[in-house]
Amino acid sequence: MTAESFRIGFLPLVDAALPILAHELGFAKAEGIKLELVRDMTWATVRDRLLYGHTDAAHMIAPLTIATTLGRDRPAVPLAVPFVLGLNGNAVTFSAKLAAETGLADGLGDPVKIGTALKLIADARLAVGKRLRFGVVHRYSSHNYMLRYWLAGVGIRPDQDIEIVVTSPPFAADALAAGEVDGICVGEPWNSIAVDSGVGHIALATAQIWRRGVEKVLTMRATALEERRGEVEALVRSLHSAAAHFVEPGVAEESADILARPEYLDAPRDAVLRAITDRIRLVPGGEPIHYPDFMFQYREAANFPWRSQAAWLYSQMVRWDYMAFDDDAAAAASNVFRPDVYRAALAGSGAPLPGASSKLEGGLDEPIGAGSTQGRLTLGSDRFFDGRAFDPDDIQGYLAGIE
Amino acid sequence: MRIAIIDTSAGRAAVISDGLREAGLDDLVLVDTTRPLVAQIEAATPDVVLINLENPSRDLLEDFFAMSRALARPIAMFVDQSDAEATGAAIDAGVSAYVVDGLSKQRIKPVIELAVRRFQAFSRLQRELDDAKTALAERAVIDKAKAILMKRRQIDEPEAYALLRGQAMRTNRRISEIAEAIVTSEALMGDME
Numbered sequence: 230m231t232a233e234s235f236r237i238g239f240l241p242l243v244d245a246a247l248p249i250l251a252h253e254l255g256f257a258k259a260e261g262i263k264l265e266l267v268r269d270m271t272w273a274t275v276r277d278r279l280l281y282g283h284t285d286a287a288h289m290i291a292p293l294t295i296a297t298t299l300g301r302d303r304p305a306v307p308l309a310v311p312f313v314l315g316l317n318g319n320a321v322t323f324s325a326k327l328a329a330e331t332g333l334a335d336g337l338g339d340p341v342k343i344g345t346a347l348k349l350i351a352d353a354r355l356a357v358g359k360r361l362r363f364g365v366v367h368r369y370s371s372h373n374y375m376l377r378y379w380l381a382g383v384g385i386r387p388d389q390d391i392e393i394v395v396t397s398p399p400f401a402a403d404a405l406a407a408g409e410v411d412g413i414c415v416g417e418p419w420n421s422i423a424v425d426s427g428v429g430h431i432a433l434a435t436a437q438i439w440r441r442g443v444e445k446v447l448t449m450r451a452t453a454l455e456e457r458r459g460e461v462e463a464l465v466r467s468l469h470s471a472a473a474h475f476v477e478p479g480v481a482e483e484s485a486d487i488l489a490r491p492e493y494l495d496a497p498r499d500a501v502l503r504a505i506t507d508r509i510r511l512v513p514g515g516e517p518i519h520y521p522d523f524m525f526q527y528r529e530a531a532n533f534p535w536r537s538q539a540a541w542l543y544s545q546m547v548r549w550d551y552m553a554f555d556d557d558a559a560a561a562a563s564n565v566f567r568p569d570v571y572r573a574a575l576a577g578s579g580a581p582l583p584g585a586s587s588k589l590e591g592g593l594d595e596p597i598g599a600g601s602t603q604g605r606l607t608l609g610s611d612r613f614f615d616g617r618a619f620d621p622d623d624i625q626g627y628l629a630g631i632e
Numbered sequence: 633m634r635i636a637i638i639d640t641s642a643g644r645a646a647v648i649s650d651g652l653r654e655a656g657l658d659d660l661v662l663v664d665t666t667r668p669l670v671a672q673i674e675a676a677t678p679d680v681v682l683i684n685l686e687n688p689s690r691d692l693l694e695d696f697f698a699m700s701r702a703l704a705r706p707i708a709m710f711v712d713q714s715d716a717e718a719t720g721a722a723i724d725a726g727v728s729a730y731v732v733d734g735l736s737k738q739r740i741k742p743v744i745e746l747a748v749r750r751f752q753a754f755s756r757l758q759r760e761l762d763d764a765k766t767a768l769a770e771r772a773v774i775d776k777a778k779a780i781l782m783k784r785r786q787i788d789e790p791e792a793y794a795l796l797r798g799q800a801m802r803t804n805r806r807i808s809e810i811a812e813a814i815v816t817s818e819a820l821m822g823d824m825e
Contacts, residue, residue, distance in 0.1 A: 273693075274686065278685075281723040366691065396692065397692075399688070
């Protein structure tokens with residue numbers, strides 16, 4: 230068997246778990262491919278290494294793949310997403326001072342209640358000309374869109390009432406500690422590191438804002454995906470096997486040991502373990518609480534690249550870049566996600582394959598059986614905190630409804 | 633054309649700016665990476681920003697450029713992708729360029745190429761320095777091993793060296809490795825008779 234090789238760029242975050250475990254635990258080898266992990270510190274660098282061939286694939290924030298394909302802020306390069314590396318797993322963390330001001334209790338708060346308290350503080354700070362400042366990991370990140378979705382939903386205008394600035398994940402806890410920002414929205418383990426070092430209180434899990442929000446994706450150049458189609462399908466299978474293993478009972482300790490290593494996350498093992506077992510320490514010195522599906526890596530075909538999720542990200546891009554809706558751009562954005570490649574890779578494997586490529590997002594309150602061409606598929610509640618659903622066929626109507 | 637240089641290595645920033653000056657580009661701003669970058673760039677209003685690829689502030693700068701485009705219409709981008717080869721070379725060398733103003737490709741290209749060459753020159757210098765350091769360290773360990781042999785075997789220096797070289801040739805190893813082994817064993821067992 231020849232070992233076809235993929236260099237995969239990543240940032241030190243727990244949701245880089247699947248490619249790392251696929252490499253470390255032999256799932257890649259079992260598919261006849263070889264992985265080499267390339268660590269960076271900023272999303273811009275991960276993207277640029279991918280675009281210019283330093284890497285073959287990347288652990289990537291989903292909106293940045295769409296922005297790059299559409300040529301936002303830079304020349305366009307078509308990217309493709311054959312696999313979703315996970316849903317949610319991020320949190321909003323307040324500085325100790327802001328936590329006290331908002332009256333944050335010990336448990337995870339209610340998004341509306343915390344948001345209402347936050348609005349009063351934001352207004353007061355605006356009145357004295359010292360706006361609250363939040364850090365997100367990139368302009369085109371799910372973190373930026375989740376945070377803005379929540380803020381706007383509780384009546385805070387993200388670009389007028391407060392400030393949103395960018396700080397790369399490994400520096401987010403430091404920015405909070407240094408008082409550069411009053412809150413951060415970042416992936417794990419960086420919220421937990423802020424809590425453990427006594428500078429932050431976790432206010433919300435992003436899963437409370439959107440119960441099944443798309444998070445990191447596996448990204449490739451669209452041309453490279455076509456040229457290496459067979460190997461890419463092997464890569465998708467190896468990641469799918471890693472995901473199935475990742476959620477098995479009793480393996481979390483071993484996963485945490487691997488992820489925490491200096492060449493990967495270089496982070497405290499305990500913080501990593503808490504994140505991957507959905508146990509979150511919210512306040513310094515507190516007992517971790519269990520929040521089911523804080524991170525979501527496998528069930529309900531979580532790795533399936535739903536075009537409707539790409540479309541939702543595009544709707545937020547239109548909303549927050551204050552640009553006009555464009556039919557062609559919307560189609561191009563949806564087509565970045567490649568359910569066809571996912572299906573081809575996993576056909577005959579026993580993995581549930583959804584029959585549709587697009588669905589109503591945020592429409593489910595209760596778990597429901599969904600149409601599948603292979604295997605049994607149940608989808609859990611995927612609600613947005615404000616109860617609004619997103620129909621990918623009517624993005625304009627959706628946008629008109631939230632203005 | 634004003635060029636801002638952001639590099640966490642002051643040595644490399646100096647190598648790059650010297651090169652640009654030699655080429656007649658002398659409107660340079662060296663950004664102090666220990667202070668907030670955005671404020672400095674805002675004050676400097678450069679046409680081009682050169683930054684090393686690993687710089688942890690790249691996401692922040694992209695955001696800043698995107699924001700300032702909305703306000704004053706300068707363009708933020710990575711170097712023009714139509715010249716994939718030049719861009720690839722820049723990435724390989726570890727330089728990232730943001731063209732802040734709408735400069736034409738013809739004007740930006742020489743700047744990038746020069747920066748790439750200087751980045752490479754810097755890493756070559758670094759390598760040569762490392763090699764020289766290694767060579768010095770090797771010479772020191774060989775001298776030590778020779779001294780040990782001379783003392784223990786009551787031989788002179790050429791004989792001691794010949795002994796080292798002979799052992800290295802027989803075992804297909806480097807003289808410095810043999811010397812290293814002698815020094816280590818002397819440290820552990822030197823007081824045994």
